[in-house]
Structures are given as structure tokens and as C-alpha cells.
Amino acid sequence: MKNITIIGAGLTGTLLGILLGRQGYSVQIYERNKDPRRTFVKHGKSINLTLCKRGVSALEKAGLGDEVQKLWVPVYGRCLHLSESQIEIQPYGNYGEALYSISRQELNTLLLSVAQKTSGVSIEFGLKCVGYDLSRSCISFIDENQKQNERPFTTLIAADGVYSAIRSQMQRNFGFNYSQYYSKHVNKELTIPAKQAKEYKLEKNHLHIWPRNEFMIIAFPNRDGSLTCTLQLPFDGNNVSFRKLNSEPEVLYHFRKLFSDTIPLLPNLVDEFFHNPEIPMMTVRCSPWHIEDKILLIGDAAHGIWPSYGQGANAGFEDCEILCKCMEENPDNLLTSFTEFQEKRLKNLNAIADLSENHFNEIRHLVTDSNFLLRKKIERKMNLLFPSEYFSLYSRVAFTTIPYKQAVELEQIYSRVVDELLNSQEIILDPDSHESEKLIYKTYRRYLR
């Protein structure tokens, strides 16, 4: 039996374990934390998760389609809280397209249970990987008693996250190109509790966003009626920042100024503000992702991306699906499988990394910009006129499985159509008129075929 060792029983590592187990591999997973099903896991430590088509497709490949559906809340668009009195709804698409808001921990728990029931897969908890020794084919761990441990491996796949210890060691090798890039903003988890059991204080099936240029709150619905918020502020700086807001009055003063309508929704604001950690966003780019057929990086370990496009976990799941396909197509040839996997994925992950950085820097400002709103309207019309042909950039990323790079490159043509339309008086005056519709149709066709 072919042996695969996976470091990390997070989302990517466990899904990969399940898929490889089903392909007939003998899979050993090592995880630094204790089994989350047997221990209390502290909340407040992660940015909420939305699944999109890419992630769902990979979960379905693992036979988890039905079970995962029970855990999620679909959201069909953004609800922008532009001011206390002004709300704007932006549906994601014309045909009920949805993202799926899901608890990271509940999804992880499901994956762990399924992995442990999958034949050939086993998981050992409480072993923190600190490095590898290629010449002796073994991995070094620190166990829960701070003792050094070693385990042998044949092939190692590192799914140990954006701060990967395996990648950190690979970084010392000649020819390993690497970069890490932090956003100036960091995130903090805040909670909008349920009104009462399963009753939401805000409309359930939307992502709620309070965009305030440099500052933003996003709220994701949970199954129990609560919503988990991410507050984004600069970490440092002379204006409002996590460093500057260091007393209760200051937090309340600035919240009243910036996000007054959220205050009644956040009963534990001050407590959470001072006790939940700041969560940074880091882009990681590196290559090569593998050392021959011995070690492979996957998921966040290979490519950290900012969460602004909601693609982190989805990209990791898509990695699993594509890696397993490469391994299926090249039986008994891991070197070719790993080479093809990197060939297929690296350029796409670099594209979504760039997009996530640009989107994050734009979105906080653009979302409230009238030109941006008109652009969205034109894009929605184009999709209505050419429903099987045209999707907006956001839709291509979130609601198709077109490779990321291609999804981004298509925008070069489409944006020229929209740019031209944005200059039309007819469109500016009434984008919903019949004349506008005809103009959109003709302009689009002039550029595309």
C-alpha cells in the first residue's frame, strides 16, 4: 500500500486525507492541536468562512455534499449598511447564486469524523511538527509534554497552514523563492448574538457590510441565529487603529462615530474588542512547492491569500481535488503528479493572491462609490443578456470553477466593454431603460465576436 503522511488536520489536510484514503492510499495525518471534538476550543480566533462553488465541488467529490449542507447558511448577496438610514442590497447574481456561510470549527469537526471513518486514514493529535530530515526520511515533532518525537515518512504533504513549519525549513534551501506580505489592516472577531433561539437580529441570508473607507465590519450569519463579525482596522497609525483604541471610552467614541447602528447589535463589544486577538492577513507566495517526490506543500502552506475574496479555504479544497486528479492520472508517479499539480495551480494561486490584495484595497472605498454601483448594474444586465456567456469577475471567481488566472484575464476584455458603457449618457441617466439595454447588447457584441 502506498503511504502518504499529511501534516495538519485543518480543513485542507483532512479533506485531502479523505480523498486520498478513498483513492486507496494509506494516510497518516499529524495535527499539532488536541482533537477539537474532545477539548474546549477558544472562539474568537478566526475569520469566518464562506464556501463557494470551488470548495463545494471538492467536498462533493469526497461524498460530503449532503452533510455539509446541513451546516451552512446560504447568503445571496451583500447588504451594505451605508449609513444608519441607508441600506443597499447587492445580489450576487441574477439566478440565486449564493455563498455558504459556515462555522470553520463545525466543518473541521465533520471532516475529522469522516476522515477517521475512511478506511486507511488515521489521525494523531497533539504532535507539533517542527521540521523534517530528508536524508533520514523522518519528521520531527514536539509533543504535548514538550518532548521531541520523530516519525518516519515516505511521502510528506504539508497542509500545516500559512505559518507552515515545513515551508519554513524549505525556505533555507537553494532556489526556494519566497515572499510574505502583510496588510496594514488586521481583523478582530465580534459577535451579534441571536435575538432568541434561531432568530436573527439582521436579515439572515445576506452578508452584512458596514463600509467606512479605511474601516469595515462584515457580519456572517451562523446557524444558531447569531452573526459573527469581522472588524477591520489598521493595526497601527495615527487615525483610528487597534493600537490607538486602547480604552473603553475610545472604543465607544469611535464606534459611535463610525458604526453607530452596530452598537445595539454588539452587546459584548468592549469585552470582545479587548480580549479577542488581532488576526493579521498575510499573502505568501513561494516556489517550488515540492522537493522531488518527497515533500509537497498544499493549501495555505503553499499560498497564503488575504481573505478579502473569501477564497482561502476554497482554494485549499480545490488544491485537494486537483492534486488527487493529478495523482489518479499518473499512478505510481508522484514526481509527475506533483510537477503537474504545481504547473496547474501556481499561476492560478498567484492570480487570486494579487486579486485578493487589490480587491481588499479597493473594496472599502469602491463599495460606496456611485461609479462602482453603476458598474455592478451594467455587469448584472450583461449577465441577463448573455446568461451562459458573461459573468462578472466576482461571479467567475465565486460561482464557477474557471481557473483563477483565466477568470482574472477575461476581465481585460470585459472591463473595456463596461468602461465604454460607463461613458454613455443614456446609461448614466437610466441604466434600466430599454435603450440602455439595447446599447449594452450592441456594445458587448462589438467586443466579443
Added chain:
Amino acid sequence: MKNITIIGAGLTGTLLGILLGRQGYSVQIYERNKDPRRTFVKHGKSINLTLCKRGVSALEKAGLGDEVQKLWVPVYGRCLHLSESQIEIQPYGNYGEALYSISRQELNTLLLSVAQKTSGVSIEFGLKCVGYDLSRSCISFIDENQKQNERPFTTLIAADGVYSAIRSQMQRNFGFNYSQYYSKHVNKELTIPAKQAKEYKLEKNHLHIWPRNEFMIIAFPNRDGSLTCTLQLPFDGNNVSFRKLNSEPEVLYHFRKLFSDTIPLLPNLVDEFFHNPEIPMMTVRCSPWHIEDKILLIGDAAHGIWPSYGQGANAGFEDCEILCKCMEENPDNLLTSFTEFQEKRLKNLNAIADLSENHFNEIRHLVTDSNFLLRKKIERKMNLLFPSEYFSLYSRVAFTTIPYKQAVELEQIYSRVVDELLNSQEIILDPDSHESEKLIYKTYRRYLR
């Protein structure tokens, strides 16, 4: 007395020690290696060094102008060995501009001796820095017996090179942006021994270059009549590469094909090829360079650059000069000094890092390109016509102390002048004619004032 601790007694660390000692600081330098003046140092481990105006200026500030002159061999231009029978001389400038070829070890030895004679400066050898503890203000070392050691510090300046242990630890901090980028080519040292004492086998006062597109040899003259060569080949790849050439017949076969005229010059070719290590080239970009007023990165630790523009050590020396100026202008305010230093240097080092990467990728091909040679000719004429105003990009980098970024940005205008002139029939037919000269004058003046 104000205490400064420096990690690394290489070129940058020792020069900084001398300059700070002269400014009245108490300086403690720690170096991982043994004192090179008391132990045998293995050769073959480094790429040769040329000093240019930037480096010389900093050495003069330390009062070392006369002593360093005794160690160097000036080179006034490139001697291109285009084929066995075709040699082309390219002077660096019209006014005797020179680079200064110098042994890294001899220069280091001089700096160490001067540092130890400088009041307030002391050096401890054989302590390899492995990290720092900011909360306890101490540095961790491994000594020559593999024992852990600690030393206290007030302010720490890390001059511990491109693989800096201090930077490596800083990389784990939130907000530390970092990238490392390797060239596909690596270097290997080869030696052209002296004909007899102090007699050179090749013309002494040039840098000798054998450009062969993907492959290149550069030879630097030493004081003793020998020349030290750097052979540049791809590390890996299906064509000629260090990985592919793994037997004596293969090395000789490809050397005869590529560099036949060097074979009689390199009596120890095969031995050196198989025993000297491959030396990679890595660009390192990072920021911020300092943690408050406690820790600062300098030299290669802050910015690794490929050696293709010959700026590595010169940039490190220029760092020392500029840092000392910042510290002089802000007495008793290290935070402001370090902030200003980064403000002044980071953009310039990013500019020379980009330039060194681009230049490396271009030079191997361009050097033999007729368009490139004509361009050089036009640039030389422009400098003759406007001697106090116009310098080529190479000259601005090597023979002035204009900040790197500005040196690069000026090229945006100048290259348009040259591009236009390259299209002129007159210039193509006879760049040295009186007509051509007039045209160059007029075209230049049309773009500049």
C-alpha cells in the same frame, strides 16, 4: 557612553564599527567565524569584489583611503572576449573612470585591524548568533564548542549577511514583509594563476568577460598577478548546467566548445570545478528594517542584491556612511535615526535590487548585441558632449553617489534620447562622424532643456 552591539564582523559590520567608534560610541562586535588573521581561510567561497565610488567614499570617511588603495587593482573597462580571435575593449568612461578590484579577505583583514585599533571598539570571534530576546535584551549565540551563550545588548545592529539570523527571527513578527528570490544561475570560483610573480596572463587593468548568452566567465585581477574568475552557469537544466556537468570529460568538452581560449589559462579547471562550491545569488527585500530603536538590519542582512552590478559591498558601505550621518544629525534619538535611515535607503536598495536582476538577465545576451554596442557608443558621445551633465546608467551607479533610485529614474528620459538616435541612418552608418555628433547634440538638447 552609548553602547551599540553589532552582529557580524564582515565588511559592513567592521566598517560600521569603525565609524561609530570614531563618533564616540562604545561598540561591541560579535562574529561567528574565527579571526581570519589567525586561522587558515579556505578560498573559493566568494565572488570577487570591485569597489566603486560609493564604497570608496565610505572608506574615506573612516580614514582608510590611503591604506585601501594599496590593496586594489584599478580596472578601467571591460575586455570582452567575444571569440578566440575577437576582443572588444569597452572603457567605463571618457575620463579614466575605474572600478577597484580587491580581495574580500584582504579588505576584511584591514578593516578588522583598524577596528581593533579604534578606541571604544572590540570584537569577539567564534560566536554564532542564533537569535535575540527583546524582552530580556539579550542575544543568543552558539560558541565554538556548540555551547549556548548569551550576551546583553542595548541597541543591536545586525550586519550578519544575506542569511541573517536576526532577520530570520524578525520574519516571524506581524507586519514584517519579506521576499527572497534566487537566480537560476550560480557562480563558481576559478583561478588564472600569475605567469610569474606579479606578471599577468591577461591585460591587468580590465575586467575580462567571456559572454556566451546563458553562460559567462568574468575575471578580476588580483595584486599578485593572478586573476580570480567567476563562472556563471545555470544550476540545473537540460542544457549545460552545474548539475549536468558531472564528469571531467563533460566539463572539458563543454569548456572547449564555449570557452576554448580560457583552457590554457585555467590549469586547475577540473579540480576547481569539482571542489569549489556553487555560490547562489539571492535578492532579499524586506521591511521594516528596524524594531523601534532596539534592532536594525544593515547591509546584506537588510537587502541582498545579485552581484551583477557589483554593488553588494558598495551598498553596504554606503549604508554605514548614511546611517552614521542620520545618527549624527539626531543625537540621542536612535528611533528617529533608524526611521530616517530606512526612509533614505529602502527605496534606493529596492531600485538597485531590481536593476541588478534585470541587468543580470540582459547582460549575458546584450553584451554581444550590435545594437547594445551602438547604444554604448552613443552614450559615450553624449557624455563627451555634456561632461558635467550626462552619465550613462552604469556610470551613475558606479561612478557617482547619486541615490540608486534617482540614477535609475533618470534613465527614463535618457533612454528616449538614445532610442531616437538609434533609428537615425546617419548614426547607424557612422556614429563617429561630425554629422552624427551634431545630431546627438541637438537630439539631447531637444529632450533636456
